[in-house]
Every structure is written in C-alpha cells, then in structure tokens.
Amino acid sequence: MSNPSTARDTQVLLEEKEKASEKRLDEILSTYRGEREELIPILQQVQQALGYLPEAVMKRIAKFLRLPESTVFGVVTFYAQFRLAPSGRNIIRVCRGTACHVRGSAQILAEIEKQLGITAGETTPDLEYSLETIACFGSCALAPVVVTNDKVHGRMTATKVGKILNKEPQ
Amino acid sequence: MKFEEIKNQAMQQWKAMQQSENIRILIGMGTCGRAAGAEDILEVLNQELGQNSIRADILPVGCIGLCYAEPLIEVMKPGMPSVFYGNLTPEIVPEIVKDYLVDGNPRPELALGIRGEGELAGIPNLFDLPVLKPQVRISLRNCGNIDPENIDHYIANGGYEGLAKALIMKPQQVIDETKKSGLRGRGGAGFPTGLKWQFCHDAPGDIKYVICNADEGDPGAFMDRALLEGDPHAVMEGILIGAYAIGASEGYIYIRAEYPLAIQRLRIAIKQMEEYGLIGDDIMGSGFGFHIKIKEGAGAFVCGEETALLASIEGGRGMPRSRPPFPAQSGLWGKPTNINNVETWSNVSAILAKGADWYAGYGTEKSKGTKNFSLAGKVVRTGLIEVPMGISLREIVYDIGGGIPDGKSLKAVQTGGPSGGFIPESLIDLPVDYESLAQAGSIMGSGGMVVVDEDTCMVDITKFFLTFTQSESCGKCIPCRWGTKQMLDILVDITEGRGRPGDIELLQELAEAVKDDSLCGLGQTAPNPVLTSIRYFREEYEKHIFERRCSAMQCQALVSYYILPERCQGCMICARNCPVQAIEGGKRMVHVIAQDKCIGCGTCLDVCPPKFNAVVKISGAKPLDIPEKPVPVAAES
Numbered sequence: 025m026s027n028p029s030t031a032r033d034t035q036v037l038l039e040e041k042e043k044a045s046e047k048r049l050d051e052i053l054s055t056y057r058g059e060r061e062e063l064i065p066i067l068q069q070v071q072q073a074l075g076y077l078p079e080a081v082m083k084r085i086a087k088f089l090r091l092p093e094s095t096v097f098g099v100v101t102f103y104a105q106f107r108l109a110p111s112g113r114n115i116i117r118v119c120r121g122t123a124c125h126v127r128g129s130a131q132i133l134a135e136i137e138k139q140l141g142i143t144a145g146e147t148t149p150d151l152e153y154s155l156e157t158i159a160c161f162g163s164c165a166l167a168p169v170v171v172t173n174d175k176v177h178g179r180m181t182a183t184k185v186g187k188i189l190n191k192e193p194q
Numbered sequence: 195m196k197f198e199e200i201k202n203q204a205m206q207q208w209k210a211m212q213q214s215e216n217i218r219i220l221i222g223m224g225t226c227g228r229a230a231g232a233e234d235i236l237e238v239l240n241q242e243l244g245q246n247s248i249r250a251d252i253l254p255v256g257c258i259g260l261c262y263a264e265p266l267i268e269v270m271k272p273g274m275p276s277v278f279y280g281n282l283t284p285e286i287v288p289e290i291v292k293d294y295l296v297d298g299n300p301r302p303e304l305a306l307g308i309r310g311e312g313e314l315a316g317i318p319n320l321f322d323l324p325v326l327k328p329q330v331r332i333s334l335r336n337c338g339n340i341d342p343e344n345i346d347h348y349i350a351n352g353g354y355e356g357l358a359k360a361l362i363m364k365p366q367q368v369i370d371e372t373k374k375s376g377l378r379g380r381g382g383a384g385f386p387t388g389l390k391w392q393f394c395h396d397a398p399g400d401i402k403y404v405i406c407n408a409d410e411g412d413p414g415a416f417m418d419r420a421l422l423e424g425d426p427h428a429v430m431e432g433i434l435i436g437a438y439a440i441g442a443s444e445g446y447i448y449i450r451a452e453y454p455l456a457i458q459r460l461r462i463a464i465k466q467m468e469e470y471g472l473i474g475d476d477i478m479g480s481g482f483g484f485h486i487k488i489k490e491g492a493g494a495f496v497c498g499e500e501t502a503l504l505a506s507i508e509g510g511r512g513m514p515r516s517r518p519p520f521p522a523q524s525g526l527w528g529k530p531t532n533i534n535n536v537e538t539w540s541n542v543s544a545i546l547a548k549g550a551d552w553y554a555g556y557g558t559e560k561s562k563g564t565k566n567f568s569l570a571g572k573v574v575r576t577g578l579i580e581v582p583m584g585i586s587l588r589e590i591v592y593d594i595g596g597g598i599p600d601g602k603s604l605k606a607v608q609t610g611g612p613s614g615g616f617i618p619e620s621l622i623d624l625p626v627d628y629e630s631l632a633q634a635g636s637i638m639g640s641g642g643m644v645v646v647d648e649d650t651c652m653v654d655i656t657k658f659f660l661t662f663t664q665s666e667s668c669g670k671c672i673p674c675r676w677g678t679k680q681m682l683d684i685l686v687d688i689t690e691g692r693g694r695p696g697d698i699e700l701l702q703e704l705a706e707a708v709k710d711d712s713l714c715g716l717g718q719t720a721p722n723p724v725l726t727s728i729r730y731f732r733e734e735y736e737k738h739i740f741e742r743r744c745s746a747m748q749c750q751a752l753v754s755y756y757i758l759p760e761r762c763q764g765c766m767i768c769a770r771n772c773p774v775q776a777i778e779g780g781k782r783m784v785h786v787i788a789q790d791k792c793i794g795c796g797t798c799l800d801v802c803p804p805k806f807n808a809v810v811k812i813s814g815a816k817p818l819d820i821p822e823k824p825v826p827v828a829a830e831s
Contacts, residue, residue: 059509060508060510061507061508061509063509063510064489064490064492064506064509065489065490067492068490068492098511099510099511102494102511102512102668103494103512104492104494105491105493106493120413121413121414122414122570122571122608122612122642122644122658123413123568123570123571123576125413125655125658126570126571126572126644126646126655127572158452159411159413159495159662160411160412160415160416160452162415162416162418162419163225163416164413164415164568164576164642164644165226165261165264165416165569165576165577166229166230166261166264166576167570167571167576169229176225176228176229178230
C-alpha cells in the first residue's frame, strides 16, 4: 500500500507505523534495567531508531523509569540533540564554532538557506532536508565545516554548497 | 596471558613490522583527515598500488597535528627514511606511486619532509621544520605513529608500563608521584592534579568514582578528539592509574555525541583491554578491579562543567550545583568522585611510565609539562600542537603557525574558547602559562587558540561568543541567565548601529556582576570576551557607537557599498548580478546603488572587473562625489 488513495488507507498506514514504533520501543526498553541513569541513553537510542521522540513514546519511557512525564520532558527539552518533530531524510549541519565563524561559516549558512529555501532549525516541506547549526564539530583546523548526514566536509566554500547538496540523498 | 608475555609479543610484532620487506604507508584517518578527503585518497591509493602490482601495507593512523596539510601520508620504503606527502589530491597520488614507488624518484617538491636516519634527495627532516621543531609531544606521543585500533601497537611503544609500575606502588605513592610532576588539570581550570586526587582519596567512603571529561564543548577546540581518535589507550591507562590511586573501582567516560569516531575507538580499546586483562576484575593480576561505562552527551555545552556533567550522568538536566561540597567529597550519587580531562589522563600515563622528574623538566616553575593547543583561525598552518609551557605566543603563531595568511596583520589571539579572552598583538611575546594568561585577562582554558587578523571586528566576535554562551546558559541562576542575555542585546545593538553613549560602561558593569555572581564556570567566564575586548580594543567599540563605523567592515549594518563615478565604465555587469536589483544604470552610464534596497551581499564588489575596480565597501561617511542618479561616463580615459 505505497500510495494511500483514501483517508482510510492513510489512517491504516499511520496505525501500522505507530505499531512498528511501539514494537521498536519495546525492543529497546527490554535491554535496560529501568534505572534513572538510563534515561538519556534510552532517549538517544529511541531517537536513533524512530528519528525523533513522539509524545506517546516519551510517556511510555516515563512510565518505564517510574518518573513524572514532566521530568522526562524537562530532560528532552534541555538537550539540543533531542527532536520532538520528525526531521528530513538528510540532515545538513553547519558548524558555527569560532574557527569556522572566523573563516566565513555565516556566509556558507546563508548560501545553504538560500538553496534549500529554509532557515536553520527547519525542515523542507518535502521532508528531504533538515538544516541545523552546531556549536563545534572539533575539526577547527579544516574550517569552515559542514556535515551532511555522516560525511564531514572541510574547507567549505559557498561554491561547493551546490555540490554537496546535490550529492544527497545517500 | 601475563602482561610481560603480551608486551614481548607486541614488541616482536612491532619490530617485525618495522623491518618488513614490504612498503608501508601510513595514512591520517582522524576526523580531520576524513574531512579533508582522506577516504578518497585511500581509495585511489589502493587502486594505484593494485594497478602497479605493488605490495604495500597500509596503516590508518591518527592525527599528527599537521591539519593544514591533510590529507597526508607517510611512505616507508624498507631501508630508507620515510617520506611525508601532504595536501594530497586524487591526481597527485598516482604520480607519487609511479614516480617514487616504481621509479625511485621521491618528488622532493611534493614532499613535506622525511623522518628517520639518512638522507633523501635533500628533503628536510620534518621534525626540524619550524612547524614541528618547538613541539614536544607527550600526550600526543603515539598519534600519527600507531594504528589506534590496535592495542599491540600501543603496548609495543611503552604502553601500560605506567600502569604496571603504579600497581606495585602504594596508592599514596602514586598520588605523591603525580604531585611531584606538577601536573595541573588540562581541562581549563589548571588545578593541581595530585592534590585533587588526594582530596578524593582521603574522603571517607568505600564507593568512589573516577570520570573522564571528554565533553570538549569549546568551539575551536579539538585536542581531545584527536587524542581519543589517535591514541585512546593513553587516556585509558591514565584513568586506570588514577582510579587505583584514589581507590575507585568504577568509572565513566562522558563524551560528547558529536565525536562518533572517538566513541567508536574507545569502545574498541576497552574491548581489547578486557581481552588482555587490563580492565575488569583483577587487572594485571594485581587484585585491583575497575569497570568503566561510556556515557554520551546530548548537546549541552554546560555539561562540560563538572557538576553539570554529574547531573547529566545521573539522568537529569545538566544543571550545576553550588560547592562546597566538592565532587571529591560528594560527587556522583553523593559519592567521592574525581573528574579529570582527557589530556590530563594521557599525561598521567606518561608520567607514571617515565617519572615525575622527567615531566617536571618541561615547562615553567608553576606550569610544568606540555599543553595541547588547537591552533585555528587566521593562521597559515592550522593544526594540533603540543608545546612546553612557557613558549611565547609569537613562537606559536609565527614559527609553528607560519604567520597570518594573505599578507594580513595579526590583531589578537583568542585563548580559552568562549570562556577566554583576547590577547592583543602588543602582548605577542607573552609566555603561555597559567599565570601569564590570567594576568592578561584571559585563561589557558582547554586549549582552543583562535588567531584573528585585521579583518576581524572585535565587537562582532565578542557578540559571537556571547551568542554562544547565552544560548548554552542552563538558566538556573539569574546572573548568567539574565546577564548574558543583556550583554548580548547591547552587543547586537552596537553592531547594528543602535549603540548609545554609556553602553561600554554598562557592558563592563554587567560583565563584572555576571563574573562575580554566577553559580558555575559558564557564567563566571562568559564575560571574559567582553572584558578583554573592552580592555584592549575599546576604540573599536567607540567607533561603532559614536561614529557608526566598523573599521574591519564585518558588521553588515554599518557597511555600505558605493560605485565610484570616476572608475565606473557602465559595463552593467554589477546591475545584472545584483540579487535584489538595487543597481540602476545603462550602457556607458555610471551605475548607482540604491542604498535602501542594498542587502550588503557584496556581489557587485565581487563581479566588477578588476581593471575598473569601481565598487568600494566602506564603513562611515559616504564618499562626496557619488551621484544620486546614473550620469554618463566621463569622456576622458
């Protein structure tokens, strides 16, 4: 059922997706003991599997660890890594650290925003690209740095932006 | 297998490798090498070797610190000094394979340098070159020389000797040796390491923890990443020694999630240690047992602060707490805990292996040993360096770093990341040690060192740092939560032409309040860029506020583009390229930029043909002879 033709088909598709997420969550939780110190590793593993942290999932994690939901939500919103909404298939991360800034990363970011039509923190409507800024990747000698999915591009210039965007999806 | 047997076997294998009849090629495969394209180079290299039927052993190694020359390889032909080639491209690699490996011509003009005994086509010894000569690689001793995923390489080069020695000493003796070395914490605060261990050792309690702080959140710092990727065992050995000295049987490595390769290498290293009985119960048959877990950060700069780090490991928001009690008395889950930085741990393993006196032979009276720096920014040879404490900034920037590119002049060196300050050019002969940097208003910090030149606006870069610290402030205490926001707002106003008389004094007052009253190191040091930039570059602030001028021409709101009527020849190239159609003019008419439409992108300046050079970028008063509307180009040439 790759092309849902009715509202009912879409509903069924969504339910199937939810069930798959539930199953994946069960699998992950079964490997943990249920202790407080496991909260962040669990959130990281679940986000890795599902792409983000849906509300229902956060509630289940809270229950598993016997924590108030607000505590889990508080942790999720504190750390920049966690996403509350799905991200694009390709994640473009522009480094905005000191060395990259001094070597022109602001212009690189502006160029990427122009080419993708979104600003940092947003996802393209077709869910193909998400754009984020990162404080520092630790490749400062290769500044300015852009990371597309897992590939690190050093010594970036505005002219190279088109090339790295066209190379995705991988 | 006992450690002695493991060591002998490892040394034999290493020796066999050194004396191999095969050609060996070492290739830098740290994150920076990969960012520069090392993976493509490896592919081309394999292809060329195959095509020329050359048998070669290829060894991936960590960072040798010459990031400006990545991707780089070291080619070892049996019986000859090895040759380093850098700035490789897929085009140059086939040439090197054919010319050197097949025809015996090392192509000296392409070589960076040689290593080892002997002479080769007049190529200089890499370690005699200005970039490496002043360096003393202690924590980075193995990076670039060994395969970081092979524990036998580490062991063959003196690895785990320090641990072996420590385990037959009493814990107090290990602490004394560390004290004698003069080692101070390399994470930034510079607290004497031996003394810190003593506090934790003396604290009552049976359960104690040691932690490795691998959060390295400072933008501009990548020393710890390179160390963990290039030689994880140097760090692990240090942690074991510290745990033994303190009496801790459990530990954590808190590492930022943005370092996936380092995390992977650590996991491999720990597994290998388990196989050799170097971690777990009964290490090296000594009766000492130690287990470690890896905890990944989740993107919060404040978690590099030790008490926020503890909160994060415990599964909470990374918010610091007030001290006392200090972690040494009450840390992780209230137990005595000792936290040290990655670089500190890798120095510990060297110190126990070679002795405190040896280590104290380097550095100055109060700052012993060596320090890693990530040299970045406007400098020719960016890279990872390790230098003895006391070396001057001049030597670092000009000898090692090769000076400022494009003939520009040095303006300042920023040390200590967003917690640090700017050292102006006038203080370039300052020795790099804890006390001197603090006196100048900066800090040693974790080792980030960013060089800025005349094109950097000090107000803009201060705003840049405050943007970072303000967004990373955890929000717990008012001085930091509000203070950073207010300082940032004032800086934004100044850079956008809304600065007011009294702003500099207000910034200073706020900065001092935030520094004195914040709960943790983030807030206490966030004002440092403000305080040092006002101290050394006050006139830049004054120009922004009183003249609405940015002399470095970085602050977009204070910069305008004009077309000079005496140079414009009406070629229309700028008007065609302007993204917002802000340029009016026809053929052979002097073009005019509509200032109200101009977005300051600089495209017109980029595209105006060099022979005309008619576009100027200025900050300050408008040139007098700019016409309001296009006029015919003047008749004379």
